[in-house]
Amino acid sequence: MTKVTTVGGVQFTVPPSADQAPSDADLGETDEIVLTAAIKAKAAELGKNPVAIQNWVRNHIEWVPTWGAIQTADTVLGSGRGNAFDIASLTIALLRASNIPARYQLGTIELPVAQTMNWVGGAQVPAAAQQLLAQGGIANTGIIMNGKIASIRMEHVWASAYVNYAASKGAIDGGADASPPQHPNINAHANGWLPLDASYKQYQYAPGMNLQQAVPLDAKALLDSAQLGATVNEAEGWVQNLNQAAVQNQMQQYQAQLQSYINSQNAGATVGDVVGKKIIAERMPATLSGQLPYTVVTENPATSRIPASLQHQFQYSLMDHWGDQILSYTAKVSQLVGKRITLSYVPADKATEDLIASYLPKPHADGIPIQPSELPTSLPGYLIRLNPQINVDGQVAAQSSMALTMGTDLQGQGGFTQYSNPTQWDLTPDASHVVGQATAIGISAGGINAKQLEVLKARLETTKAKIQANSAAALTGEQISGDLLTAVIWSWFVEAENHNRLGQREAGVVETPGLSYGLFHAAASPVYSWGVVRQVKFPGVNLDIGHIRNLTWAKDNDQSKWVSYNRMRGQYMSALEHAVPERFFGDPLQCNPAGTTTLVAGLSECPQGISAIKAIGLATAQGQKIYTITAKVYQNNPNLVSEALAAHSQETKNRVQSALNTGMQVTIHQTPIVENGWKGAGIISIDPQTGAGAYTIEGGSNGGVLLIFGAIVFAIGIYGTAVALAPALILVAAGIFFMFAAATIFQSSSPNAEEDGCNFFTTAGVNLLALALGLLITGTIGIVLGVIAALLLSLPSTSRGVGNLCAR
Numbered sequence: 117m118t119k120v121t122t123v124g125g126v127q128f129t130v131p132p133s134a135d136q137a138p139s140d141a142d143l144g145e146t147d148e149i150v151l152t153a154a155i156k157a158k159a160a161e162l163g164k165n166p167v168a169i170q171n172w173v174r175n176h177i178e179w180v181p182t183w184g185a186i187q188t189a190d191t192v193l194g195s196g197r198g199n200a201f202d203i204a205s206l207t208i209a210l211l212r213a214s215n216i217p218a219r220y221q222l223g224t225i226e227l228p229v230a231q232t233m234n235w236v237g238g239a240q241v242p243a244a245a246q247q248l249l250a251q252g253g254i255a256n257t258g259i260i261m262n263g264k265i266a267s268i269r270m271e272h273v274w275a276s277a278y279v280n281y282a283a284s285k286g287a288i289d290g291g292a293d294a295s296p297p298q299h300p301n302i303n304a305h306a307n308g309w310l311p312l313d314a315s316y317k318q319y320q321y322a323p324g325m326n327l328q329q330a331v332p333l334d335a336k337a338l339l340d341s342a343q344l345g346a347t348v349n350e351a352e353g354w355v356q357n358l359n360q361a362a363v364q365n366q367m368q369q370y371q372a373q374l375q376s377y378i379n380s381q382n383a384g385a386t387v388g389d390v391v392g393k394k395i396i397a398e399r400m401p402a403t404l405s406g407q408l409p410y411t412v413v414t415e416n417p418a419t420s421r422i423p424a425s426l427q428h429q430f431q432y433s434l435m436d437h438w439g440d441q442i443l444s445y446t447a448k449v450s451q452l453v454g455k456r457i458t459l460s461y462v463p464a465d466k467a468t469e470d471l472i473a474s475y476l477p478k479p480h481a482d483g484i485p486i487q488p489s490e491l492p493t494s495l496p497g498y499l500i501r502l503n504p505q506i507n508v509d510g511q512v513a514a515q516s517s518m519a520l521t522m523g524t525d526l527q528g529q530g531g532f533t534q535y536s537n538p539t540q541w542d543l544t545p546d547a548s549h550v551v552g553q554a555t556a557i558g559i560s561a562g563g564i565n566a567k568q569l570e571v572l573k574a575r576l577e578t579t580k581a582k583i584q585a586n587s588a589a590a591l592t593g594e595q596i597s598g599d600l601l602t603a604v605i606w607s608w609f610v611e612a613e614n615h616n617r618l619g620q621r622e623a624g625v626v627e628t629p630g631l632s633y634g635l636f637h638a639a640a641s642p643v644y645s646w647g648v649v650r651q652v653k654f655p656g657v658n659l660d661i662g663h664i665r666n667l668t669w670a671k672d673n674d675q676s677k678w679v680s681y682n683r684m685r686g687q688y689m690s691a692l693e694h695a696v697p698e699r700f701f702g703d704p705l706q707c708n709p710a711g712t713t714t715l716v717a718g719l720s721e722c723p724q725g726i727s728a729i730k731a732i733g734l735a736t737a738q739g740q741k742i743y744t745i746t747a748k749v750y751q752n753n754p755n756l757v758s759e760a761l762a763a764h765s766q767e768t769k770n771r772v773q774s775a776l777n778t779g780m781q782v783t784i785h786q787t788p789i790v791e792n793g794w795k796g797a798g799i800i801s802i803d804p805q806t807g808a809g810a811y812t813i814e815g816g817s818n819g820g821v822l823l824i825f826g827a828i829v830f831a832i833g834i835y836g837t838a839v840a841l842a843p844a845l846i847l848v849a850a851g852i853f854f855m856f857a858a859a860t861i862f863q864s865s866s867p868n869a870e871e872d873g874c875n876f877f878t879t880a881g882v883n884l885l886a887l888a889l890g891l892l893i894t895g896t897i898g899i900v901l902g903v904i905a906a907l908l909l910s911l912p913s914t915s916r917g918v919g920n921l922c923a924r
Contacts, residue, residue: 120294120302124217126278127294132304138217138278141420148205148422148450149212152190156213164214164299166279166286166312167404173207173314175398180628181236181667183253183271184538185427186561191453194567199252200273201422203315207275216299217278220422221311223415225272225408226259231318232268237626237671238321238394242268244673248626251667253535269413274313276418282306285403309418311408317396324392324621325385331377333370341366352756353749354741354786392621428538428631430559432459432530434504434516434549442526445506445514449532449561449631454568455509458598459555459635461502464519468501483586495552497523497642497652502551510595522552523642523649530557531663532631544663546635548815552652554597554638558605563613563629569606575599597638605636608659608696612689616666619688623681624672630665639821655793656723657701658821659693662810682807687729690800690811693820694725701822724792727820728811731798735785745772745782746804763787768797768814775801780809788814794821 121131124138131137145151162168178197185201189209192198198206204220211218227235229242232249239245242258242265249256249270258265280290280301290301300307341362348355382389430452433444463469477490500522505515520526528546533539549555576599579591613629620627639658643651666685670677698709702722708715709722736742745756753760757773761784764772768784775782783800796814803809813821 125215126217126300127291127298128302128304130303130305132307136304136307136309138300139420142217142219142278143212143215144420145212146421147427147448148185148188148201149209150188150190151209151213154190154193155209158193159210159213162210162214164216165289166211166214166216166277166299166310167402169207169210169214170312170314170404171400173203173210174317175396175400177203177206177314178394178396179203179235179315179317180562181249181252181254182562182628182630183255183426183535184533185422186449186631187453188450191450191565191567194454195563195565197562198315199562200313200315201426204273204275204313205422207312207314208277211275211277214299219276219309219418219420220273221276221415221418222271222273224269224413226267226269226411226413228267229258229265231410232270234318235316237628238319239626239669240671241673244626244669244671247669247673248628248667251535251669252628252630253537255536272313274311274315274408276309277312278307279310279404280306281308281310281404281406285406286310287403308406310404310406311412312404313408316409317399320395320397322388322393322395324388325378325381325390327374327377327390328622331370331373338363338366351749352743352753352760353745354743354760356741357739358736360737387618391618425539428533428535428561430530430532430631430633431541431543432506432528432557434459435527435529437525437527439527442518442520443504443506443514443516447508447513449559452508452559453561454565454571455559456507456572456595456598456602457557457559458507458594458601459504459549459553459557460507460594460598461504461520461522461552464501464503468499471496471499494643494651494653495522497521497552497649500552500652504551506557507594507598510592510598520551521649523640523652524551525549525642526551528635530633532633532665535630542631542665546660546662548635548637548639548658548660550637550640550642550652552640554601556598556601556605556636558602558609558634558636560609560613560629560632560634562631564606564609569610572599572603572606576603601636601638604657604697604700605634605659607700608634608636608661608692611692611696612664615688615692616685619684620681623684624674624677625668625670625681627666627668627681627685630667632661632664632666634659634661634663636660656822657697659697661689661693664689679805679807683802686800686802686807686809686811690727690729690820692727693811694727694730694822697820697822698722698725723822725820725822726791726794726796726798726813728798728800728813730820731789731791731796731813732783732785732800734791735787735789735798738789740789741786743782743784743786745776745784747779747781750776760786764797765814768799771799771812772801775799775810779803 118129121128123131124140125143126138158172159169162172176196177192180197180199180202182199183201184199185205187195187198187202187205189202189206192202192206201220208218208220229245233239233242233245236245236248239248245268246256246258249268254270254272256268256270259267259269261267278300279286280288280299282301283290283306289297289299290303290306291298294302342358344359344362346355346358378385378390387393428449429446430449431444431446434442436442463472472495475492475495477486479486498521501519502522503516503519506513526549528549529543530546531541531543534542579596579599582591583596609629609632616627616629635658637658637660638654639656641653641655642649643653668678668681668685670681702709704722706719707722708719732742741760743756743760750756757769757776761769761772763786764784765788768788772782772784780801781804783802784797788795788797799810799812801810801812815821
């Protein structure tokens, strides 16, 4: 009987030499490689064969030009995209689930420049490709031949698999006689460690429709229409009384022209048909080649797991007014993708718990659900002590023992490790925290993926069904409130990404979502008396998106295109900060959405949100002077803030002054606006060198606010003390259930030309006005054009189309 030896989980009759032998770690699980049911099922579907695994991953997963581990294998499988680390993790996970030992291989590679430009997203010149690689943290250098860049040398990572190679080059299992059967040959001499790189591929770029050429937007005519009856003072940097009706009429006409042209070309056009698409051209080799499709310059020793220094992390901290840390949480990004992350406050003692309970309505004896109108409008903050904690999928991940008074202002700070060096941090301050708020922390690690949306949708539907069936005892307040708040913040990222994918081609840029996060609060508003918080009210919700990181550059390396695109994207994302909450808290069965021409009798108007872009648009419509304060305007009018903007709060004036002092270009309306109970200012501060900036509203939030009745139920629910209030929470958040059910993301690449997602005319954020605005803003931006953008994007979402998520 032939002796069988097991080495590294593989059976041999002729064992391998020490330098070739697999180890137990080569089949084990790591942070990024967890052999989930989905991974095992996909491996089984592919016959647990290395050739099939390599082909499937290569043909179905889009590569993203970033450095360092961000996703787990399971999330890459669900998202359909990832960087080289992520794709290697998926490849290795499928191999290990097939009992095929596999490792990571890091090294330096060299590619012809044309192939590199194709791979990064269709760059047109070498410098653009290098810029995108550098933004993603991938070290690279151009190799010059005959006076020009001929190839790009760059850092990279791929997989190495221990396969049956001698007889079949991986196509046939060599361990059929083993028990259980295995792919590697039982005679180790027939096996080898082969390199596999499913991340490298060349794309086909379908061009779409050339709308700029076929239906050019006459920006001059639009400007002329806007200025009919308007006053423009270039010396002082303001414009007043833009002709709103003429602007809207021009844009409606242009939308009609666009729609007519698209219908004439293809009435059933998909998004990809109109804006173009990136297609993964399938390759199905029958065997493994045993070599990589590029030159390998150097190789590091192979490893069974990704080193900690190459694993990206997320961090969030809370500090008091003096900057002293109250709470801090750090975790690997790969462990947070697709998770519900909440910042909540729990009673610090029994007295606080009893006090909060005493303010809540008691369950009705007849079983009728508690209504939002029965909820308290405020709580006595000075009597309530709370402990902050961060929860991940319902489990406490970090908690402070410090008892804080409800209504106390706190400072937040969050961010990720840097792409170029995952041991260094890129952190952003947040000024929207108040003790007692319920907050969802939404993470977009290269985008929100379809799988996480589906999981959250299913969970929300289950929750709703349990509450309606009066069987919510097993649910927690954190789960109910947290899921609802998370649905909104994730949807903002979905909308922003859809717009990214729709707008970049017309602008001539490549853009890929990076590592971003945002906050969505059930906002707490303290009422002070003699410097003491007496009451805390819960007037509504607040969306605070302060940390957005995208990889963006012009395909032809034209920096001016990049600057213009950043401006356009910033304006649109600011508009989403009021439009998304409006849509989710505006159930059309309970209220009349703004802009609706046919009103339902007996229904009130749906709540309206405020963002920086909307505040400026509303002020424009009111006839206010809108200031665009450039460096030149500020130099010629040094007292402009104290004189022209004297009606604003000191906080707002300080913010404007600080931005101007650092060279930013500031857009602001002359006096505060009052809208639906909210009073304040919208401020846009732009870096003229990059087009990026901050879109803030009064109070310092990088986002938007929506005043709604009953928001207190989110905060009380997340305290974990009031599951009985779940029916009231469902009523307050009915729009979330109604709208989130249709949320999905269209894909930008696919293994063939037919699978490109949504019908164009039903797609989120791709409404023709948004497309027209993109064509307008990517041209010359001046004082009037910027205000036109604000005016258009502040229109009700029903007339603008913002917020209708793509339904496939």
